[in-house]
Amino acid sequence: MGHRHRLPAGHAVTGKPLEGWFQDGLALNPHGPALRILDRSWTYTEVDRTARSWAAALSARHGPPRSVAVLAAKTPEAYIGLLAALYAGATAVPLNPENPPARNGAVLRAAGCEAVVADPAGAAGLAEVIAGAAVHSVLAPEELPGALPSLRVTPNDAEAAGFVTPPRAPDDIAYTLFTSGSTGTPKGVPISHANVSSFLRSSLPRYGVRTDDCFSQVHETTFDLALADIFPAWAGGACVCVLSRLQALDPARWVRRYGLTVWHSTPSLARGLQRKRLLAPGSLAGLRQSVFAGEALMTDTARYWQRAAPDGVIDNIYGPTELTIACSAFRFDPAVPDAQYGATVPIGTPNDGMEAILLGxxxxxxxxxxxxxxxxxxxxxxxxxxxxxxxxxxxxxxxxxxxxxxxxxxxxxxxxxxxxxGDSQVKINGYRVEVGEVEAALREVSGADAATFAVDAPSGAVLAAYVLCDAEPDLKALVEQMATRLPAYMLPRYVWWRPEAPLNAHGKTDRNRLREEAAREVADRAQF
Structure with a gap:
């Protein structure tokens, strides 16, 4: 079965820039809420005006920047900054202030960022992040530390009124995200305006967005699944409702409090709630659609969630960053018996405009x-x-x-x-991780050989690692050093020392044996 899907006759890929989808929502619902964070809401008109003034400020000194780093996490700067970068005609490059400054700096320089939008947390560590980079403008809500004040730009409504977004071609890059790389270097994934338009044209009919919808926003903007909330919602004039980590762990409360109608998270979050029996039947009434992505969705978890959200449908979507957020989808049918689905919900068929083949x-x-x-x-x-x-x-x-x-x-x-x-790439809590990158970092900080694996645990896949050397190292110190190089989701849950590695018949490290040993150790610990 080839599963080939082609665009219908006469259906051309639109050249609409990504911010044009926000403008569609602005036209539909100018005075409705576009963004909500805690008890503060911003209307479409407010978000539009603010983003334009920020774009004008970022462009005032040296003209439109090529790329804008958005160094912010679930704050107004994260979302309005993303739109401001697009309005400036630039490539948006989301960065998370919680990640090590050295890693953020490497990403910023690799992407060629000339301007930065930073929230307070991002501004505090900005000096280290932009060291050695050709940054000429920084937009931040407060004074910049150290020798950076000369880079700070201030929005001006008068300049914004006359600001015009530079023209772009469909193949121009809308945003660049960085995923884990097997060599120890993050991979920059540039996504064009045409790529995102293809995703939105295919996905919007599935959502059937209404102006009174309220989308949950659980993911950080450095995770491309966040864009599966933000731009479908904005294209239809709906509200993006940002949830903190703690709020996301109590969806029943916040679905009621915020009037959420569309939920999107990784299956791990739902499975954690299922294990703790935290969702009563009907507790998510009001959700008309739930979307899961990032890793396998267990069929029993889908059924558990469906009982909690009986008024809505469940979609399981799939896709690597390189194929623009999600390139296939499947609608779960609770009437279908488990035997037909198996242990996991299928990932379905490719989106319109995408074709698939299988390689043996x-x-x-x-x-x-x-x-x-x-x-x-x-x-x-x-x-x-x-x-x-x-x-x-x-x-x-x-x-x-x-x-x-x-x-x-x-x-x-x-x-x-x-x-x-089929390779060394795994999903940890929905994040894509190259085990090779984690292993490379452990080798670097320990100065010794190392082996890292993803193994199953009751909470989902976890990373476990061995340091292989004669003398026992300070494992706590090694993990602390790794934390300066890698995001928290890439740090191994377990790190053990072995004086020597088992060898296979060819005299090489027997990685299969080490993996099995790690799996047994994790399973034993889970019993206590």
């Missing part, structure tokens, strides 16, 4: 089971560093396909069923 172990296309490869309007053109393209693309029938590294089974009734990764 022999490198030839197959029809039943293999590596999922896709092409179409949502496929990015290639990594920021072209050297990282090697092995990620496939040429077939005169076309270029992206190799996802995911193993799937094709099923005529439900589309594709996800079977797991």
């Amino acid at each position: 172990a022999d490198g030839e296309t197959t029809s039943g089971l293999g590596e999922l490869c896709l092409t179409g309007g949502q496929m990015f053109a290639g990594y920021l560093d072209p050297a990282q393209n090697e092995g990620r693309f496939l040429q077939r029938a005169g076309r270029r396909w992206y190799r996802t590294g995911d193993q799937v089974r094709a099923d005529d009734a439900v589309g594709f069923v996800h079977l797991g990764r």
Whole structure:
């Protein structure tokens, strides 16, 4: 089964820039809420006016910047800053102030950011982040520390009134996100305006967005699934309601309090609530749609959530960052017996405008089971560093396909069923992690050989690592050093020392044996 989906005749990919989808919502609902954080709301008109004034300020000194880093986490600066970067005609580059400054700095320099929008937390650590970068403008809500005040720009409503967003081509880059890289260097994934338009044109009919909708916003903007909340909501004139980590762990309370109608999170969050029996039947009444993505959705978790949200539907969406947020979807049907679905909810069929083929172990296309490869309007053109393209693309029938590294089974009734990764890439709490990057960081800080694995635990996949050296190191100090290099979600849950590694018949480290040992150790700890 090829699962080929083509654009209907006469249906051309729009060249609308990403901020144009916000302007659609502005036209539909100018005085309605576009953004809510705690008890503060901003109307579409307020968000539009603020973003334009920020764009004008960022462009005042040296003209429109090429790229704007948005160094903010779930604050007004994170969301209005994203729109301001787009209004400035720039590429938006979201950064999380909670990540190590050295990593944020490496990303900022790799993306060529010339301007920064920072919230208070981002501004506090800005000096280290922009060291050595060609940043000429910083927009922040308070004075900048140290020697940085000369970079601060101030919004001016008069300048904003006459500000015009520079024209862009559909292939120009709307945003660049950085994912985990197997060599220890993050991969920059540039997504064009045309890529995002393809995603939105396919996804919006699934949401059926209304101006009175309220979308949950659980993810950080450095995670592309956040954009699956923000821009579908904004395109339809709905409200994006930002939830803190603690609020996200109590959805029943906040669905009622904020009047949420569309929920989006990773399956891990739902499964955690299921294990603790925190959702009573009907406790999520009012949700008309729930969307899960980022990792496998267990069928029993979908049923548990459906009982809590009986008035709505559940969609399981799938897609790597390189294929623009989500490139396939499946609607869960609670009337279908578990035996038909199996342990996990299928990932369904490709979005309109996307085509899929399966690649067998022999490198030839197959029809039943293999590596999922896709092409179409949502496929990015290639990594920021072209050297990282090697092995990620496939040429077939005169076309270029992206190799996802995911193993799937094709099923005529439900589309594709996800079977797991075919390489060292894993999902930890919904975040995509290259185990090789974590291992490289551990080797660097320890000065010794290391082995890192993703192993199953009751809470989902966790990272476990071994340091392999003669003398026992200070493992706590090693983890603290890793925390200066990697985001929190990439830090191993367990780090153990072994004086020597087991060897296989070829005299190499027996990684299979170490993986099995790690799995047993994690399982034993879970019993206590």
